[in-house]
Amino acid sequence: MTELAQNVIDGLGRGSIYALLALGIAVIFGVMHLLNFAHGELITVSGYVAYWVFSAGLSWYWIAPLVVLVSVGTALAIEQIAFRWVRGAADFTMLLTSFGVHFVVQALFFMYVSASVRNFDRPRWITNTFDIGPVTIEVFDVVVIVVTALTLAATAAVLQRTMFGLSLRAAAEDFDAARLMGVKSDRVIRGAFALSGVLAGIAAIFWLMRAGQTTPSAGITPMLKGVLAALIGGLGSLRGAVLGGLVLGLAEVLLRSRLPDGIAGLTDGVVFVLIALLFIFRPGGLITVSRAERV
Amino acid sequence: MLDIDGLTVRYGSISAVRGVSLSVSGGEVVGLIGPNGAGKTTLLNTVAGLLHPASGHVRLDGTDITGFAPDRLLRLGVALVPEHRRLFTDLTVVENLRVGAATLPGRERSVMLDEIADLFEVLRQKWTTPAGYLSGGEAQQLAIARALMSRPRLLMMDEPSLGLAPVLVDVVFELIDQLRTQGRTLLVVEQNAARMLDVADRAYVLRSGEMAASGSGAELARRSDLFETFVGGVAVGTEDAGP
Numbered sequence: 001m002t003e004l005a006q007n008v009i010d011g012l013g014r015g016s017i018y019a020l021l022a023l024g025i026a027v028i029f030g031v032m033h034l035l036n037f038a039h040g041e042l043i044t045v046s047g048y049v050a051y052w053v054f055s056a057g058l059s060w061y062w063i064a065p066l067v068v069l070v071s072v073g074t075a076l077a078i079e080q081i082a083f084r085w086v087r088g089a090a091d092f093t094m095l096l097t098s099f100g101v102h103f104v105v106q107a108l109f110f111m112y113v114s115a116s117v118r119n120f121d122r123p124r125w126i127t128n129t130f131d132i133g134p135v136t137i138e139v140f141d142v143v144v145i146v147v148t149a150l151t152l153a154a155t156a157a158v159l160q161r162t163m164f165g166l167s168l169r170a171a172a173e174d175f176d177a178a179r180l181m182g183v184k185s186d187r188v189i190r191g192a193f194a195l196s197g198v199l200a201g202i203a204a205i206f207w208l209m210r211a212g213q214t215t216p217s218a219g220i221t222p223m224l225k226g227v228l229a230a231l232i233g234g235l236g237s238l239r240g241a242v243l244g245g246l247v248l249g250l251a252e253v254l255l256r257s258r259l260p261d262g263i264a265g266l267t268d269g270v271v272f273v274l275i276a277l278l279f280i281f282r283p284g285g286l287i288t289v290s291r292a293e294r295v
Numbered sequence: 296m297l298d299i300d301g302l303t304v305r306y307g308s309i310s311a312v313r314g315v316s317l318s319v320s321g322g323e324v325v326g327l328i329g330p331n332g333a334g335k336t337t338l339l340n341t342v343a344g345l346l347h348p349a350s351g352h353v354r355l356d357g358t359d360i361t362g363f364a365p366d367r368l369l370r371l372g373v374a375l376v377p378e379h380r381r382l383f384t385d386l387t388v389v390e391n392l393r394v395g396a397a398t399l400p401g402r403e404r405s406v407m408l409d410e411i412a413d414l415f416e417v418l419r420q421k422w423t424t425p426a427g428y429l430s431g432g433e434a435q436q437l438a439i440a441r442a443l444m445s446r447p448r449l450l451m452m453d454e455p456s457l458g459l460a461p462v463l464v465d466v467v468f469e470l471i472d473q474l475r476t477q478g479r480t481l482l483v484v485e486q487n488a489a490r491m492l493d494v495a496d497r498a499y500v501l502r503s504g505e506m507a508a509s510g511s512g513a514e515l516a517r518r519s520d521l522f523e524t525f526v527g528g529v530a531v532g533t534e535d536a537g538p
Contacts, residue, residue, distance in 0.1 A: 163393070163397065163401075166386070166390055166393055166394050166397075167394060167397055169383070169385065169386060169390075170383045170386060170390075170391075170394045173383045173384065173385055173386070174381050174383060176345055176365070176377075176381070177377060177381035177382075177383070178383075178394065179344075179345075179364070179365040179366050180343060180345070180365045180369065180374070180375050180377060180381075180442075181369065181394050181395050181397050181441065181442075181444075181445070182365075182366045182369035182370060182395075182397040182398035182445055183366060183394065183397050184366045185364075185366070
Protein backbone atom coordinates (compact mmCIF):
# COMPACT_ATOMS: atom_id res chain seq x y z
CA MET A 1 0.00 0.00 0.00
CA THR A 2 2.76 2.38 0.99
CA GLU A 3 4.70 1.45 -2.07
CA LEU A 4 1.64 1.92 -4.26
CA ALA A 5 1.05 5.43 -2.89
CA GLN A 6 4.64 6.32 -3.59
CA ASN A 7 4.42 4.86 -7.08
CA VAL A 8 1.29 6.83 -7.84
CA ILE A 9 2.85 10.14 -6.79
CA ASP A 10 6.02 9.30 -8.67
CA GLY A 11 3.97 8.28 -11.72
CA LEU A 12 1.86 11.42 -11.63
CA GLY A 13 5.01 13.53 -11.41
CA ARG A 14 6.50 11.80 -14.43
CA GLY A 15 3.13 11.78 -16.21
CA SER A 16 2.66 15.51 -15.64
CA ILE A 17 5.71 16.26 -17.75
CA TYR A 18 4.44 13.90 -20.47
CA ALA A 19 1.03 15.59 -20.27
CA LEU A 20 2.54 19.04 -20.89
CA LEU A 21 4.46 17.70 -23.91
CA ALA A 22 1.45 15.80 -25.26
CA LEU A 23 -0.83 18.80 -24.87
CA GLY A 24 1.50 20.95 -26.99
CA ILE A 25 1.57 18.24 -29.66
CA ALA A 26 -2.24 17.89 -29.53
CA VAL A 27 -2.82 21.65 -29.84
CA ILE A 28 -0.76 21.80 -33.04
CA PHE A 29 -2.27 18.62 -34.43
CA GLY A 30 -5.73 19.99 -33.76
CA VAL A 31 -5.16 23.20 -35.65
CA MET A 32 -3.12 22.05 -38.63
CA HIS A 33 -3.13 18.22 -38.64
CA LEU A 34 0.61 18.22 -38.12
CA LEU A 35 2.01 15.47 -35.92
CA ASN A 36 5.04 17.42 -34.79
CA PHE A 37 8.04 15.14 -34.46
CA ALA A 38 10.14 18.26 -34.00
CA HIS A 39 8.48 19.03 -30.67
CA GLY A 40 11.43 17.52 -28.80
CA GLU A 41 13.73 20.11 -30.36
CA LEU A 42 12.23 22.63 -27.96
CA ILE A 43 13.71 20.52 -25.15
CA THR A 44 17.06 20.23 -26.93
CA VAL A 45 17.35 23.97 -27.44
CA SER A 46 16.18 24.56 -23.87
CA GLY A 47 18.89 22.18 -22.66
CA TYR A 48 21.64 24.28 -24.26
CA VAL A 49 20.08 27.46 -22.91
CA ALA A 50 20.19 25.90 -19.45
CA TYR A 51 23.82 24.92 -19.99
CA TRP A 52 24.92 28.34 -21.23
CA VAL A 53 23.03 30.25 -18.56
CA PHE A 54 24.43 27.91 -15.92
CA SER A 55 27.95 28.34 -17.34
CA ALA A 56 27.50 32.10 -17.01
CA GLY A 57 27.11 31.49 -13.30
CA LEU A 58 23.37 32.02 -13.01
CA SER A 59 20.98 29.82 -11.06
CA TRP A 60 17.75 28.02 -11.95
CA TYR A 61 15.81 31.16 -11.03
CA TRP A 62 17.23 32.60 -14.24
CA ILE A 63 17.30 29.40 -16.22
CA ALA A 64 13.61 28.59 -15.74
CA PRO A 65 12.04 31.76 -17.21
CA LEU A 66 14.66 31.93 -19.96
CA VAL A 67 13.93 28.34 -20.96
CA VAL A 68 10.23 29.15 -21.38
CA LEU A 69 10.99 32.29 -23.42
CA VAL A 70 13.47 30.50 -25.65
CA SER A 71 11.12 27.55 -26.09
CA VAL A 72 8.34 29.88 -27.29
CA GLY A 73 10.77 31.70 -29.57
CA THR A 74 12.05 28.43 -31.01
CA ALA A 75 8.53 27.12 -31.61
CA LEU A 76 7.60 30.32 -33.46
CA ALA A 77 10.84 30.27 -35.45
CA ILE A 78 10.32 26.66 -36.53
CA GLU A 79 6.79 27.53 -37.64
CA GLN A 80 8.04 30.54 -39.57
CA ILE A 81 11.00 28.80 -41.21
CA ALA A 82 9.55 25.35 -41.89
CA PHE A 83 5.88 24.70 -41.26
CA ARG A 84 4.32 27.79 -42.79
CA TRP A 85 5.42 26.56 -46.22
CA VAL A 86 3.56 23.29 -45.90
CA ARG A 87 0.34 24.64 -44.36
CA GLY A 88 -2.64 22.83 -45.80
CA ALA A 89 -0.38 20.26 -47.48
CA ALA A 90 -1.03 16.53 -47.11
CA ASP A 91 -0.60 15.24 -43.56
CA PHE A 92 2.28 13.07 -44.71
CA THR A 93 4.14 16.06 -46.18
CA MET A 94 3.88 17.88 -42.87
CA LEU A 95 4.99 14.78 -40.99
CA LEU A 96 8.11 14.51 -43.14
CA THR A 97 8.77 18.21 -42.69
CA SER A 98 8.71 17.77 -38.93
CA PHE A 99 11.22 14.91 -39.22
CA GLY A 100 13.36 17.21 -41.35
CA VAL A 101 13.28 19.94 -38.71
CA HIS A 102 14.19 17.38 -36.07
CA PHE A 103 17.29 16.22 -37.98
CA VAL A 104 18.37 19.71 -39.01
CA VAL A 105 18.25 21.07 -35.45
CA GLN A 106 20.11 18.03 -34.19
CA ALA A 107 22.75 18.43 -36.91
CA LEU A 108 23.19 22.13 -36.13
CA PHE A 109 24.06 21.32 -32.53
CA PHE A 110 26.41 18.51 -33.62
CA MET A 111 28.20 20.78 -36.09
CA TYR A 112 28.34 24.10 -34.30
CA VAL A 113 28.26 23.17 -30.62
CA SER A 114 29.50 19.70 -29.82
CA ALA A 115 28.48 16.08 -29.88
CA SER A 116 29.54 15.60 -26.29
CA VAL A 117 27.38 15.77 -23.22
CA ARG A 118 26.98 19.19 -21.59
CA ASN A 119 26.42 19.09 -17.85
CA PHE A 120 24.85 21.58 -15.50
CA ASP A 121 23.93 21.35 -11.82
CA ARG A 122 20.53 20.16 -10.80
CA PRO A 123 18.79 22.33 -8.23
CA ARG A 124 19.87 21.22 -4.75
CA TRP A 125 16.32 20.64 -3.48
CA ILE A 126 15.55 18.13 -6.18
CA THR A 127 16.49 15.12 -4.06
CA ASN A 128 14.72 16.36 -0.93
CA THR A 129 11.93 14.21 0.43
CA PHE A 130 9.39 14.46 3.19
CA ASP A 131 7.26 11.87 4.93
CA ILE A 132 3.53 11.67 5.31
CA GLY A 133 3.02 8.74 7.65
CA PRO A 134 4.90 5.83 6.13
CA VAL A 135 4.97 7.37 2.66
CA THR A 136 8.12 9.14 1.53
CA ILE A 137 7.43 11.82 -1.05
CA GLU A 138 9.87 13.62 -3.29
CA VAL A 139 9.57 17.39 -3.14
CA PHE A 140 10.30 17.45 -6.88
CA ASP A 141 7.24 15.33 -7.71
CA VAL A 142 5.00 17.63 -5.70
CA VAL A 143 6.42 20.72 -7.41
CA VAL A 144 5.96 19.17 -10.85
CA ILE A 145 2.39 18.07 -10.12
CA VAL A 146 1.37 21.44 -8.65
CA VAL A 147 2.98 23.52 -11.39
CA THR A 148 1.48 21.27 -14.07
CA ALA A 149 -1.98 21.54 -12.50
CA LEU A 150 -1.68 25.34 -12.45
CA THR A 151 -0.42 25.38 -16.04
CA LEU A 152 -3.28 23.18 -17.21
CA ALA A 153 -5.82 25.34 -15.37
CA ALA A 154 -4.38 28.46 -16.99
CA THR A 155 -4.40 26.78 -20.40
CA ALA A 156 -8.02 25.71 -19.92
CA ALA A 157 -8.96 29.26 -18.96
CA VAL A 158 -7.28 30.63 -22.07
CA LEU A 159 -9.02 28.06 -24.29
CA GLN A 160 -12.44 28.56 -22.68
CA ARG A 161 -12.54 32.27 -21.96
CA THR A 162 -10.44 34.18 -24.45
CA MET A 163 -11.24 35.00 -28.04
CA PHE A 164 -7.92 33.42 -29.01
CA GLY A 165 -8.93 30.21 -27.25
CA LEU A 166 -12.30 30.17 -28.97
CA SER A 167 -10.68 30.78 -32.35
CA LEU A 168 -8.21 27.98 -31.69
CA ARG A 169 -10.93 25.50 -30.76
CA ALA A 170 -13.04 26.57 -33.72
CA ALA A 171 -10.08 26.26 -36.10
CA ALA A 172 -9.24 22.84 -34.65
CA GLU A 173 -12.71 21.65 -35.53
CA ASP A 174 -13.09 23.23 -38.96
CA PHE A 175 -10.29 25.44 -40.17
CA ASP A 176 -12.04 26.78 -43.26
CA ALA A 177 -15.25 27.54 -41.38
CA ALA A 178 -13.19 29.46 -38.82
CA ARG A 179 -11.56 31.46 -41.63
CA LEU A 180 -15.03 32.24 -42.98
CA MET A 181 -15.86 33.69 -39.56
CA GLY A 182 -12.90 36.04 -39.81
CA VAL A 183 -10.40 34.03 -37.78
CA LYS A 184 -6.94 34.84 -39.14
CA SER A 185 -5.15 31.61 -39.96
CA ASP A 186 -1.74 33.17 -39.33
CA ARG A 187 -2.69 34.34 -35.89
CA VAL A 188 -4.31 31.11 -34.78
CA ILE A 189 -1.45 28.92 -36.06
CA ARG A 190 1.24 31.12 -34.50
CA GLY A 191 -0.79 31.21 -31.31
CA ALA A 192 -0.93 27.41 -31.29
CA PHE A 193 2.84 27.19 -31.70
CA ALA A 194 3.40 29.80 -28.98
CA LEU A 195 1.13 27.86 -26.63
CA SER A 196 2.92 24.60 -27.43
CA GLY A 197 6.20 26.45 -26.77
CA VAL A 198 5.05 27.58 -23.32
CA LEU A 199 3.93 24.07 -22.43
CA ALA A 200 7.14 22.49 -23.76
CA GLY A 201 9.20 25.14 -21.95
CA ILE A 202 7.65 24.29 -18.60
CA ALA A 203 8.10 20.58 -19.33
CA ALA A 204 11.71 21.30 -20.34
CA ILE A 205 12.48 22.96 -16.99
CA PHE A 206 11.47 19.83 -15.12
CA TRP A 207 13.01 17.46 -17.65
CA LEU A 208 16.36 19.27 -17.48
CA MET A 209 16.28 19.71 -13.69
CA ARG A 210 16.10 15.95 -13.39
CA ALA A 211 18.55 15.17 -16.22
CA GLY A 212 21.22 17.74 -15.37
CA GLN A 213 22.68 17.38 -18.85
CA THR A 214 21.94 17.75 -22.54
CA THR A 215 23.14 16.46 -25.90
CA PRO A 216 22.16 17.27 -29.49
CA SER A 217 19.72 14.36 -29.44
CA ALA A 218 18.31 15.03 -25.97
CA GLY A 219 14.90 15.89 -27.46
CA ILE A 220 14.15 12.45 -28.87
CA THR A 221 12.98 10.77 -25.67
CA PRO A 222 10.68 13.58 -24.51
CA MET A 223 9.31 13.91 -28.06
CA LEU A 224 8.53 10.18 -28.20
CA LYS A 225 6.86 10.28 -24.78
CA GLY A 226 4.78 13.29 -25.81
CA VAL A 227 3.71 11.77 -29.12
CA LEU A 228 2.90 8.45 -27.43
CA ALA A 229 0.88 10.17 -24.73
CA ALA A 230 -1.03 12.18 -27.33
CA LEU A 231 -1.74 8.97 -29.29
CA ILE A 232 -2.83 7.09 -26.16
CA GLY A 233 -5.20 9.91 -25.28
CA GLY A 234 -6.65 10.10 -28.76
CA LEU A 235 -4.87 12.42 -31.16
CA GLY A 236 -6.62 15.76 -31.47
CA SER A 237 -8.27 15.60 -28.06
CA LEU A 238 -6.69 18.03 -25.59
CA ARG A 239 -8.20 16.31 -22.55
CA GLY A 240 -7.04 13.02 -24.01
CA ALA A 241 -3.47 14.31 -24.32
CA VAL A 242 -3.34 15.21 -20.63
CA LEU A 243 -4.95 11.92 -19.66
CA GLY A 244 -2.58 10.02 -21.96
CA GLY A 245 0.44 11.69 -20.35
CA LEU A 246 -0.67 10.76 -16.85
CA VAL A 247 -1.53 7.20 -17.88
CA LEU A 248 1.85 6.76 -19.57
CA GLY A 249 3.72 8.10 -16.53
CA LEU A 250 1.80 5.89 -14.12
CA ALA A 251 2.20 2.83 -16.32
CA GLU A 252 5.96 3.30 -16.55
CA VAL A 253 6.48 3.74 -12.82
CA LEU A 254 4.12 0.97 -11.78
CA LEU A 255 5.58 -1.50 -14.27
CA ARG A 256 9.15 -0.69 -13.32
CA SER A 257 8.46 -1.35 -9.65
CA ARG A 258 6.14 -4.34 -10.15
CA LEU A 259 7.81 -6.30 -12.91
CA PRO A 260 10.12 -9.11 -11.73
CA ASP A 261 13.73 -7.92 -11.46
CA GLY A 262 14.78 -9.93 -14.48
CA ILE A 263 12.55 -8.06 -16.91
CA ALA A 264 12.19 -4.66 -15.20
CA GLY A 265 14.67 -3.41 -17.77
CA LEU A 266 12.11 -4.18 -20.44
CA THR A 267 9.60 -1.69 -19.02
CA ASP A 268 9.52 0.38 -22.21
CA GLY A 269 8.90 -2.75 -24.26
CA VAL A 270 6.03 -3.79 -22.00
CA VAL A 271 4.61 -0.26 -22.23
CA PHE A 272 4.60 -0.53 -26.01
CA VAL A 273 2.88 -3.90 -25.87
CA LEU A 274 0.19 -2.36 -23.65
CA ILE A 275 -0.19 0.55 -26.06
CA ALA A 276 -0.54 -1.90 -28.95
CA LEU A 277 -3.28 -3.70 -27.00
CA LEU A 278 -5.00 -0.39 -26.30
CA PHE A 279 -5.10 0.42 -29.99
CA ILE A 280 -6.49 -3.01 -30.82
CA PHE A 281 -9.45 -2.40 -28.52
CA ARG A 282 -9.73 1.38 -28.86
CA PRO A 283 -8.15 2.40 -32.19
CA GLY A 284 -8.94 6.05 -31.56
CA GLY A 285 -7.18 6.20 -28.20
CA LEU A 286 -8.76 6.79 -24.80
CA ILE A 287 -10.84 9.76 -25.91
CA THR A 288 -12.02 9.36 -29.47
CA VAL A 289 -12.39 12.48 -31.53
CA SER A 290 -15.10 11.93 -34.10
CA ARG A 291 -14.73 14.62 -36.62
CA ALA A 292 -14.41 14.82 -40.35
CA GLU A 293 -10.96 14.89 -41.83
CA ARG A 294 -9.97 18.32 -42.97
CA VAL A 295 -9.73 18.51 -46.76
CA MET B 296 -22.43 46.11 -54.46
CA LEU B 297 -21.06 42.78 -55.72
CA ASP B 298 -19.96 42.34 -59.31
CA ILE B 299 -18.72 39.04 -60.63
CA ASP B 300 -17.18 39.27 -64.06
CA GLY B 301 -16.28 36.31 -66.27
CA LEU B 302 -15.42 34.04 -63.37
CA THR B 303 -13.90 30.65 -64.18
CA VAL B 304 -13.00 28.16 -61.45
CA ARG B 305 -11.25 24.88 -62.10
CA TYR B 306 -10.67 21.73 -60.10
CA GLY B 307 -7.65 20.33 -61.87
CA SER B 308 -8.65 20.13 -65.53
CA ILE B 309 -12.39 20.36 -64.87
CA SER B 310 -14.03 23.75 -65.02
CA ALA B 311 -16.77 23.88 -62.38
CA VAL B 312 -17.66 27.46 -63.22
CA ARG B 313 -17.13 28.88 -66.71
CA GLY B 314 -17.12 32.58 -67.42
CA VAL B 315 -19.97 33.45 -65.08
CA SER B 316 -20.97 37.06 -64.53
CA LEU B 317 -23.56 38.34 -62.11
CA SER B 318 -24.23 41.31 -59.90
CA VAL B 319 -25.99 42.02 -56.64
CA SER B 320 -27.07 45.54 -55.67
CA GLY B 321 -27.37 46.83 -52.12
CA GLY B 322 -30.59 45.75 -50.40
CA GLU B 323 -31.36 43.08 -52.99
CA VAL B 324 -32.16 39.44 -52.37
CA VAL B 325 -30.69 37.50 -55.25
CA GLY B 326 -31.22 33.79 -55.78
CA LEU B 327 -28.79 31.45 -57.48
CA ILE B 328 -30.52 28.28 -58.57
CA GLY B 329 -29.70 25.29 -60.70
CA PRO B 330 -29.37 21.51 -60.60
CA ASN B 331 -26.78 19.55 -58.68
CA GLY B 332 -23.26 20.08 -59.94
CA ALA B 333 -24.13 23.36 -61.64
CA GLY B 334 -21.28 25.12 -59.84
CA LYS B 335 -23.36 27.13 -57.37
CA THR B 336 -21.35 26.16 -54.29
CA THR B 337 -18.10 26.61 -56.16
CA LEU B 338 -19.17 30.11 -57.11
CA LEU B 339 -20.03 31.11 -53.53
CA ASN B 340 -16.88 29.54 -52.12
CA THR B 341 -14.80 31.46 -54.63
CA VAL B 342 -16.45 34.78 -53.76
CA ALA B 343 -15.87 33.99 -50.06
CA GLY B 344 -12.17 33.36 -50.71
CA LEU B 345 -12.02 29.62 -50.06
CA LEU B 346 -11.23 28.88 -53.72
CA HIS B 347 -9.12 30.79 -56.21
CA PRO B 348 -10.54 31.48 -59.65
CA ALA B 349 -8.58 30.56 -62.78
CA SER B 350 -9.75 33.80 -64.38
CA GLY B 351 -12.27 36.56 -63.96
CA HIS B 352 -12.84 39.17 -61.28
CA VAL B 353 -14.90 39.71 -58.17
CA ARG B 354 -15.51 43.33 -57.20
CA LEU B 355 -17.05 44.79 -54.09
CA ASP B 356 -18.23 48.37 -54.58
CA GLY B 357 -15.82 48.61 -57.48
CA THR B 358 -12.79 47.35 -55.53
CA ASP B 359 -11.20 44.19 -56.92
CA ILE B 360 -11.36 41.56 -54.17
CA THR B 361 -10.49 38.54 -56.32
CA GLY B 362 -8.45 36.00 -54.38
CA PHE B 363 -8.65 37.78 -51.01
CA ALA B 364 -8.42 35.48 -47.97
CA PRO B 365 -11.74 34.67 -46.25
CA ASP B 366 -10.91 36.57 -43.05
CA ARG B 367 -10.04 39.67 -45.04
CA LEU B 368 -13.26 39.43 -47.03
CA LEU B 369 -15.24 39.13 -43.83
CA ARG B 370 -13.66 42.34 -42.59
CA LEU B 371 -14.83 43.97 -45.82
CA GLY B 372 -18.37 42.74 -45.09
CA VAL B 373 -18.69 39.55 -47.15
CA ALA B 374 -19.99 36.61 -45.11
CA LEU B 375 -20.93 33.07 -46.16
CA VAL B 376 -23.20 30.53 -44.48
CA PRO B 377 -21.38 27.52 -45.92
CA GLU B 378 -22.88 24.39 -47.38
CA HIS B 379 -23.73 21.83 -44.66
CA ARG B 380 -23.58 24.70 -42.12
CA ARG B 381 -20.18 23.70 -40.76
CA LEU B 382 -20.98 24.62 -37.19
CA PHE B 383 -18.34 24.14 -34.50
CA THR B 384 -20.13 21.21 -32.87
CA ASP B 385 -17.89 21.05 -29.77
CA LEU B 386 -18.52 24.71 -29.03
CA THR B 387 -21.70 25.93 -27.39
CA VAL B 388 -24.26 28.03 -29.23
CA VAL B 389 -22.98 31.24 -27.68
CA GLU B 390 -19.37 30.28 -28.38
CA ASN B 391 -20.23 29.68 -32.03
CA LEU B 392 -21.77 33.14 -32.15
CA ARG B 393 -18.71 34.69 -30.49
CA VAL B 394 -16.43 33.14 -33.10
CA GLY B 395 -18.77 34.58 -35.73
CA ALA B 396 -17.96 38.01 -34.31
CA ALA B 397 -14.21 37.37 -34.22
CA THR B 398 -13.64 40.52 -36.24
CA LEU B 399 -15.58 42.83 -33.91
CA PRO B 400 -14.21 44.60 -30.84
CA GLY B 401 -15.37 43.08 -27.53
CA ARG B 402 -18.07 45.62 -26.71
CA GLU B 403 -19.75 45.39 -30.12
CA ARG B 404 -19.65 41.62 -29.80
CA SER B 405 -21.90 41.78 -26.72
CA VAL B 406 -24.27 44.18 -28.49
CA MET B 407 -24.51 41.79 -31.43
CA LEU B 408 -25.15 38.85 -29.09
CA ASP B 409 -28.14 40.70 -27.63
CA GLU B 410 -29.39 41.55 -31.10
CA ILE B 411 -29.12 37.94 -32.26
CA ALA B 412 -30.78 36.69 -29.08
CA ASP B 413 -33.79 38.87 -29.91
CA LEU B 414 -33.88 37.71 -33.51
CA PHE B 415 -33.47 33.98 -32.76
CA GLU B 416 -35.64 33.09 -29.78
CA VAL B 417 -34.91 29.37 -30.28
CA LEU B 418 -31.19 29.87 -29.91
CA ARG B 419 -31.45 31.97 -26.78
CA GLN B 420 -33.00 28.99 -25.00
CA LYS B 421 -30.03 26.80 -26.01
CA TRP B 422 -27.30 29.35 -25.32
CA THR B 423 -24.95 26.97 -23.50
CA THR B 424 -25.81 23.79 -25.44
CA PRO B 425 -23.01 22.40 -27.62
CA ALA B 426 -23.94 23.07 -31.25
CA GLY B 427 -23.61 19.34 -31.99
CA TYR B 428 -26.75 18.67 -29.96
CA LEU B 429 -29.00 21.04 -31.89
CA SER B 430 -31.77 19.80 -34.18
CA GLY B 431 -31.46 20.44 -37.91
CA GLY B 432 -33.64 23.54 -37.81
CA GLU B 433 -31.88 25.00 -34.79
CA ALA B 434 -28.52 24.27 -36.35
CA GLN B 435 -29.46 26.06 -39.56
CA GLN B 436 -30.65 29.09 -37.60
CA LEU B 437 -27.38 29.09 -35.67
CA ALA B 438 -25.40 28.90 -38.92
CA ILE B 439 -27.22 31.97 -40.23
CA ALA B 440 -27.04 33.76 -36.87
CA ARG B 441 -23.31 33.07 -36.66
CA ALA B 442 -22.76 34.65 -40.06
CA LEU B 443 -24.85 37.69 -39.07
CA MET B 444 -22.66 38.29 -36.00
CA SER B 445 -20.00 40.02 -38.10
CA ARG B 446 -22.60 42.53 -39.38
CA PRO B 447 -21.99 41.58 -42.99
CA ARG B 448 -22.96 43.94 -45.78
CA LEU B 449 -23.40 41.01 -48.12
CA LEU B 450 -24.62 37.70 -46.71
CA MET B 451 -24.29 34.64 -48.90
CA MET B 452 -26.08 31.41 -48.00
CA ASP B 453 -25.43 28.00 -49.48
CA GLU B 454 -28.50 25.74 -49.48
CA PRO B 455 -30.02 27.02 -46.22
CA SER B 456 -33.06 24.73 -46.52
CA LEU B 457 -31.20 21.55 -47.46
CA GLY B 458 -32.13 18.52 -45.40
CA LEU B 459 -34.75 20.32 -43.32
CA ALA B 460 -38.28 19.13 -42.63
CA PRO B 461 -40.91 21.12 -44.61
CA VAL B 462 -42.03 23.10 -41.56
CA LEU B 463 -38.42 24.15 -40.94
CA VAL B 464 -37.96 25.07 -44.58
CA ASP B 465 -40.76 27.56 -43.94
CA VAL B 466 -38.83 28.95 -40.98
CA VAL B 467 -35.72 29.47 -43.11
CA PHE B 468 -37.61 31.25 -45.89
CA GLU B 469 -39.45 33.41 -43.37
CA LEU B 470 -36.06 34.35 -42.00
CA ILE B 471 -34.80 35.25 -45.47
CA ASP B 472 -37.90 37.37 -45.95
CA GLN B 473 -37.33 39.02 -42.58
CA LEU B 474 -33.71 39.81 -43.47
CA ARG B 475 -34.91 41.27 -46.75
CA THR B 476 -37.31 43.65 -45.00
CA GLN B 477 -34.39 44.74 -42.81
CA GLY B 478 -32.75 45.90 -46.03
CA ARG B 479 -29.96 43.33 -46.00
CA THR B 480 -28.21 42.22 -49.14
CA LEU B 481 -28.41 38.48 -49.74
CA LEU B 482 -27.08 36.08 -52.34
CA VAL B 483 -28.71 32.70 -51.75
CA VAL B 484 -27.99 29.38 -53.41
CA GLU B 485 -31.05 27.13 -53.29
CA GLN B 486 -32.22 23.88 -54.76
CA ASN B 487 -35.75 24.70 -53.72
CA ALA B 488 -36.13 26.95 -56.74
CA ALA B 489 -39.84 27.66 -56.34
CA ARG B 490 -39.50 28.94 -52.81
CA MET B 491 -36.39 30.89 -53.68
CA LEU B 492 -37.95 32.62 -56.68
CA ASP B 493 -40.83 33.52 -54.40
CA VAL B 494 -38.66 35.53 -52.00
CA ALA B 495 -35.94 36.72 -54.39
CA ASP B 496 -35.95 40.10 -56.11
CA ARG B 497 -33.91 38.60 -58.91
CA ALA B 498 -32.36 35.25 -59.64
CA TYR B 499 -29.76 33.60 -61.82
CA VAL B 500 -29.96 30.07 -63.15
CA LEU B 501 -26.70 28.19 -63.37
CA ARG B 502 -26.37 24.98 -65.36
CA SER B 503 -23.20 22.94 -65.93
CA GLY B 504 -21.07 25.83 -64.72
CA GLU B 505 -22.58 28.36 -67.11
CA MET B 506 -25.19 31.04 -66.72
CA ALA B 507 -28.41 29.72 -68.28
CA ALA B 508 -30.83 32.52 -67.46
CA SER B 509 -31.47 35.49 -65.27
CA GLY B 510 -34.34 37.77 -64.44
CA SER B 511 -36.78 38.74 -61.74
CA GLY B 512 -38.08 35.99 -59.51
CA ALA B 513 -41.53 36.18 -61.07
CA GLU B 514 -40.19 36.07 -64.65
CA LEU B 515 -38.07 33.02 -64.04
CA ALA B 516 -40.83 31.23 -62.18
CA ARG B 517 -42.94 31.36 -65.36
CA ARG B 518 -40.24 29.82 -67.54
CA SER B 519 -40.87 26.18 -66.73
CA ASP B 520 -38.64 25.17 -69.68
CA LEU B 521 -35.61 26.16 -67.60
CA PHE B 522 -36.34 23.62 -64.96
CA GLU B 523 -36.92 20.49 -66.98
CA THR B 524 -33.35 19.46 -66.50
CA PHE B 525 -33.51 19.71 -62.74
CA VAL B 526 -33.15 16.49 -60.85
CA GLY B 527 -36.56 14.89 -60.59
CA GLY B 528 -38.11 17.79 -62.44
CA VAL B 529 -39.73 19.03 -59.23
CA ALA B 530 -37.64 22.13 -58.72
CA VAL B 531 -40.59 24.41 -59.43
CA GLY B 532 -43.84 23.64 -57.65
CA THR B 533 -46.79 23.71 -60.03
CA GLU B 534 -48.69 26.28 -57.99
CA ASP B 535 -45.89 28.78 -58.55
CA ALA B 536 -44.99 27.86 -62.09
CA GLY B 537 -48.51 28.06 -63.54
CA PRO B 538 -49.11 30.71 -66.19
